[in-house]
Amino acid sequence: MCQTIQRIGLCVLLPLACTLPAFAADLPAGFVRLAGVDPSIRQDIRYAGLENFLHRKAKGYDAPVCILTRQAAEALSSVQNVLAPEGLTLVVFDCYRPARAVADMGEWTGKGGPPDPQWYPAVKRNDLIAKGYIGELSTHSRGSTVDVAIAHADHRSAPKPACGTPDADTLDFGTGFDCFDPASETAHRPLTGDAAANRRKLLEAMRAGGFKNYAREWWHFTLANEPFPKQRFDFPVSAE
Template sequence: MPTRTMLTALALLAGTATAMAETLPENFVYLADIAPQIRQDMRYAGDHNFVGRPITGYEAAECILSRPAAEALRDAAIELAEQNLVLRVYDCYRPARAVADFAQWARDIDDLAMQAEFYPRVDKSRLFELGYIAERSGHSRGSTVDLTIEPAESAPTPWAHGEALLDCALPDRYPDNPLDFGTGYDCFDNHAHHGAAGINPEAEENRKMLADLLDRHGFAPYAEEWWHYTLRDEPFPDTYFDFVIAARPD
């Protein structure tokens, strides 16, 4: 039977393990601690994404970034507030195990549950070839973010599992971008590319506004996705992290 001393030691070890689980690697932060005014809609912690379920490694709907990236994003949000606009992030740091989960899903060409919304014109067998899915992601280095801009008075439209899927490149798509950017988030479509043909002038202006804002604060765009930006002077350019996204400590 355990003694009082043994039970105390076990409790201390459990507390230490919990604390370690909640501790981020050095120079990483929860965005909410740095820039609480930035809204978070962490798609891979839920069902509304191109896979249709929570992704491995997303144990909480929290944005985690390297400190320099979080601070640069905070400064961009402060500038944007002058126009009564706010940033909303969809994804930030992404564990390597989540990237592997995406790759495994992509190889299952019969799983087409979310195709009607996220890749209606793309043969799933070509997702690797077309660059929509990769074996490694810059998100795992901690300084890449997927985001949009919306009016400060707007509110996200709740998405219910099982509701009709709407083509992400059509005007009547799911309204996840209160400002028009030409497509929805994670739209595997040519219209999501910077400089794509067929984008209406308002969407082009909004893409330019986002690009110019983030450029002023040190972020570079990814050509194939209007929502994807990486801090140019990222602190971990050669390191792909794999710690889980856990709940932010109280």
């Protein structure tokens, strides 16, 4: 117990150097499971399964569950409340990401390999960090970043993108989630079909909810007033 208290005290003094531990079987203070705040938001947590660029589960993902800071979860719920009357729903692909998962992804890139036509069709695996597609650190580990799209609430099928996640049934965004390609840049043009309008709709809805977009990825948003802007966490993603 004393070691835990000392560790927390150190993190208060040196937040940039800290990766905070889990507390028993529960979540650290300030974190919630999204389903407990808004169960209507669809969850499709990619790194807890095989359908991702690793082609395996990422370290630290013990369950396909979205965990966020309470502020981020409540802000996301406010966005859902705006979309729901239109027959739409948010779909989250990733939320809080343990620091060990970020390290796992970084180590994986170092093993090298050719482009992957589904996930990174125009770049070699060991160039994904240098090209900015995978970060050596991630805002996801601070707990207020979410990878998100919009889908029809009635689960109607949508066009399957050639690059990125294959079966999320989202609206057409031009690419799928985690398509590591310039076409995934939020403002990329030209886009076919309704993709540009759908990206604009997602961007405007998330901005109104208090989130800011990462321009390289149309799906990536961080709460502007996040509660842990200088801390990284490493507790596992788990079910209750």
